[in-house]
Amino acid sequence: MAKLALPEESYADQFGPHLNYTPEGGWDTREPDKLVDTHCCFCGVQCGITLKVKENRVIGFEPREDFPVNEGKLCPKGVKRYMQNEHPDRLKSPLIADPLTGFRKASWDEAYSKTVDEINRIQAKYGKDSFAFLGGASMTNEKAYLNGKFARIALQTANIDYNGRLCMVSAGAANKIAFGIDRAASPWEDIPKAKVIILAGTNLAECFPVLTKFIWKARDNGAKIIVIDPRVTPIARTADLYLPVKPGRDSALANGILHQLIKNNWTDEGFLANHTDGWEQVAETVEKYTPEYTEKITGVPAASIIKAGELWGPPETSMLLHARGIEHHTKGVENVLSYMNLVLATGRIGREGCGYGAITGQGNGQGGREHGQRCNQLPGGRDINNKDHREHIANFWGVEESSLPYEGLTACEIIDAIEEGKIKGLLSISFNPLVSIPDSNRTRKALEKLEYFGCIDFFMNETARYADVVMAGSLQEEDEGTVTTGEGRCVKLNQSVTPPGDAKADWKIICDLAERLGKKDYFDYTGPGQIFDELARASAGGVNDYSGMSWERIEQENGVFWPCKGESHPGTPRLFEDKKFYTPNGKAQMKGFEYRPPAEDVDAEYPIIFTTGRVVSQYLSGTQTRRIGSLVDQYPEPLCELHPMLADHLGIQDGDILKVSSRRGHIILPAQVVKTIRPDTVFIPYHWADKKAANQLTNRELDPTSKIPEFKVCACKVEKIEDAPNKKYELAGQIAGKPPSSPIKFYPKPPEHLSAR
Numbered sequence: 001m002a003k004l005a006l007p008e009e010s011y012a013d014q015f016g017p018h019l020n021y022t023p024e025g026g027w028d029t030r031e032p033d034k035l036v037d038t039h040c041c042f043c044g045v046q047c048g049i050t051l052k053v054k055e056n057r058v059i060g061f062e063p064r065e066d067f068p069v070n071e072g073k074l075c076p077k078g079v080k081r082y083m084q085n086e087h088p089d090r091l092k093s094p095l096i097a098d099p100l101t102g103f104r105k106a107s108w109d110e111a112y113s114k115t116v117d118e119i120n121r122i123q124a125k126y127g128k129d130s131f132a133f134l135g136g137a138s139m140t141n142e143k144a145y146l147n148g149k150f151a152r153i154a155l156q157t158a159n160i161d162y163n164g165r166l167c168m169v170s171a172g173a174a175n176k177i178a179f180g181i182d183r184a185a186s187p188w189e190d191i192p193k194a195k196v197i198i199l200a201g202t203n204l205a206e207c208f209p210v211l212t213k214f215i216w217k218a219r220d221n222g223a224k225i226i227v228i229d230p231r232v233t234p235i236a237r238t239a240d241l242y243l244p245v246k247p248g249r250d251s252a253l254a255n256g257i258l259h260q261l262i263k264n265n266w267t268d269e270g271f272l273a274n275h276t277d278g279w280e281q282v283a284e285t286v287e288k289y290t291p292e293y294t295e296k297i298t299g300v301p302a303a304s305i306i307k308a309g310e311l312w313g314p315p316e317t318s319m320l321l322h323a324r325g326i327e328h329h330t331k332g333v334e335n336v337l338s339y340m341n342l343v344l345a346t347g348r349i350g351r352e353g354c355g356y357g358a359i360t361g362q363g364n365g366q367g368g369r370e371h372g373q374r375c376n377q378l379p380g381g382r383d384i385n386n387k388d389h390r391e392h393i394a395n396f397w398g399v400e401e402s403s404l405p406y407e408g409l410t411a412c413e414i415i416d417a418i419e420e421g422k423i424k425g426l427l428s429i430s431f432n433p434l435v436s437i438p439d440s441n442r443t444r445k446a447l448e449k450l451e452y453f454g455c456i457d458f459f460m461n462e463t464a465r466y467a468d469v470v471m472a473g474s475l476q477e478e479d480e481g482t483v484t485t486g487e488g489r490c491v492k493l494n495q496s497v498t499p500p501g502d503a504k505a506d507w508k509i510i511c512d513l514a515e516r517l518g519k520k521d522y523f524d525y526t527g528p529g530q531i532f533d534e535l536a537r538a539s540a541g542g543v544n545d546y547s548g549m550s551w552e553r554i555e556q557e558n559g560v561f562w563p564c565k566g567e568s569h570p571g572t573p574r575l576f577e578d579k580k581f582y583t584p585n586g587k588a589q590m591k592g593f594e595y596r597p598p599a600e601d602v603d604a605e606y607p608i609i610f611t612t613g614r615v616v617s618q619y620l621s622g623t624q625t626r627r628i629g630s631l632v633d634q635y636p637e638p639l640c641e642l643h644p645m646l647a648d649h650l651g652i653q654d655g656d657i658l659k660v661s662s663r664r665g666h667i668i669l670p671a672q673v674v675k676t677i678r679p680d681t682v683f684i685p686y687h688w689a690d691k692k693a694a695n696q697l698t699n700r701e702l703d704p705t706s707k708i709p710e711f712k713v714c715a716c717k718v719e720k721i722e723d724a725p726n727k728k729y730e731l732a733g734q735i736a737g738k739p740p741s742s743p744i745k746f747y748p749k750p751p752e753h754l755s756a757r
């Protein structure tokens, strides 16, 4: 019998979490030189993890028992997170685009010179704002602060924004409007104390697996769980009530539930009168949202809407948790505010077991949006258009107030401005817009128009293939700093290893560039510790006050919750305990919204609703997790979820190859026929690039307030490709040689044919 040939590299990451395969063969079971307590590099839960380090390599890990959020648990991504540092694709030196070879290695001096020359040339020719900066919320607070300062002082451009614009901004804007502060109101410890929980638009068990422990505890304590999602996600299977909302209809559904609360006198009139504004307008708005009327819009049965009111109305305590399912919409802010009305109408906020929280996505999704890397923001969560805030920060930095730019463009608008020829140069760090922004064909055209494009990353992501200069930055474990988790707790990341080869810490690259732009005096840091101290001082007096924090204190206390207004301030795990909100008059601001349809609704030509999101084993644009073989094996390529009724109607069987098209593009992929999705909707996860990218189809219409794009709903059509082999059948025939889990190879520039997994 022929020997089964498996590619060499597929072994590297196939084995148990506590053993590490070495390039020489065999297991690295040696005693580590040191153990480093730090946190997971992926989602906003920021589980505690101890990395085992031997000879400047991470050789294994243990989940931390002492971190109260995960208590010794990790999810499938967390247990593999340490496998990136040694990956063959890890960038180890700067690269410069070369017309003949794609990219060639370069020295830092050459990479910096080219970058700075181009910044100077472009800004001299087209103006300061013609050069833009894109940052990211996977990076630490220190880097978020540095990016904002770099853009305003070194580049002097208004056009800086970050990938959180695709993520948390609808929740952020709604929180600001309603409460004057952008943070979850309650620590996760409050979840098990709630008697009823709404999970709206979150695939919690796949996206924040470790948080399910709080939900199970709540259930053990007798809580009722309501899940609102067009798909029966794993957490929905165990819910007491599942509301299968039609994508894009959440504000109507929230109005319908509130209608029931009013009808049955389950509102807290005392709280509403003393602590809120706007209740009358809200009550008037929801008057017509009877169960029948709401059912017509949302597709949720009237009886279930009545039931939701019965579950949410009477209890003493409750928790509203939501994520991108309600936020990734052209009315993302309206959706969030409409659900918030359910919290405020019952007065269940600011005490034990009560509150709300937008579950933060990226590792530093919370802190990444606080310290000034957004187009409208200065450190401390300050407003860049506010005269007092500008003066405060200008004084703090030692620059003229008049030299600070005003509000610039948001992330998608920056890509649009590149397409329109208004922005000519771009520096991007920790962002992969070609995969993550809607309408990727348009993003590609924009990238081709840039006169200069520089990227800082530890992998060659798909967008970086269009760069002129790629700078090898740092992985999370190669640097140190802080991140702020989804509950508002600032925690410390510790350095385990140094960046390999010529790669540099991200903060150092930014400071070096600032120096070459003539701004050394403002960026003369010895390390991220000094940047944190400056950030904390800069935040003093702002809403996002970190001034009482130091790295030492954060480590000692296993994290500190902001606001923390001085060394003796204990931090603030639960907001609003004094029933005072951060709005000018101290009252929560309620607003009611008439339902309005998504930007692109279904019609005769595109009759099916298209929605997108995640799977448990892949992360974001996939640059990190598509390189970890065992995660790839769990879900090797995108599948299109559709209901058996829709499949029957279209003559489709599980595993058939489909063409799913929208007005903007199409994708060809296998069908996954499941009963767990609405029959009028199809779902495709978005973690793949190029021809496998879901964002070829999505719509770049933005929410008018938050400027988030409508990832969660547009119109599509689905066709079976008649002569393609059924993928399931084909795979069943080669069960022994299942798809190899080879890591992505390093490819030079040619973008067209490259369809890396």
Ligand SMILES: Nc1nc2c(c(=O)[nH]1)N[C@H]1C(S)=C(S)[C@@H](COP(=O)(O)OP(=O)(O)OC[C@H]3O[C@@H](n4cnc5c(=O)[nH]c(N)nc54)[C@H](O)[C@@H]3O)O[C@H]1N2
Pocket: 043, 044, 077, 167, 200, 201, 202, 203, 204, 206, 207, 208, 228, 229, 230, 231, 233, 245, 246, 247, 248, 249, 250, 323, 324, 325, 326, 360, 361, 362, 611, 612, 613, 614, 615, 616, 617, 618, 619, 620, 683, 712, 713
């Ligand atoms: N495994 C994994 N975990 C992750 C990530 C990852 O990429 N992979 N990313 C992290 C990041 S950055 C983020 S932002 C979070 C995202 O976390 P989630 O928001 O929980 O994840 P999504 O899959 O984007 O969307 C959640 C759900 O919204 C539903 N949905 C679609 N349309 C609608 C609608 O109109 N209304 C309602 N109510 N629901 C709708 C989808 O069916 C989906 O189940 O996850 C974080 N954790």
Ligand SMILES: Nc1nc2c(c(=O)[nH]1)N[C@H]1C(S)=C(S)[C@@H](COP(=O)(O)OP(=O)(O)OC[C@H]3O[C@@H](n4cnc5c(=O)[nH]c(N)nc54)[C@H](O)[C@@H]3O)O[C@H]1N2
Pocket: 136, 138, 139, 140, 163, 164, 166, 167, 168, 324, 328, 361, 362, 429, 430, 431, 432, 433, 435, 436, 437, 438, 456, 457, 458, 459, 461, 473, 474, 475, 476, 506, 612, 613, 614, 619, 620, 621, 622, 623, 624, 686, 694, 695, 698, 711
């Ligand atoms: N269709 C569809 N599209 C979506 C979504 C959806 O639900 N549906 N979700 C949206 C959401 S919520 C998000 S958050 C975005 C995410 O979209 P992106 O931010 O574009 O995705 P990432 O994969 O995080 O890409 C970031 C890049 O940063 C690099 N990186 C990570 N950490 C660091 C670091 O510390 N330093 C440096 N230098 N580089 C780093 C990674 O290698 C990667 O190449 O996608 C959005 N796009």
Ligand code: SF4
Pocket: 040, 041, 042, 043, 044, 045, 046, 047, 070, 073, 074, 075, 076, 077, 078, 079, 207, 208, 209, 210, 211
């Ligand atoms: S839940 Fe999030 S932070 Fe925890 S191990 Fe998984 S990806 Fe990492």
Ligand SMILES: [Mo]
Pocket: 166, 167, 168, 361, 362
């Ligand atoms: Mo996100």
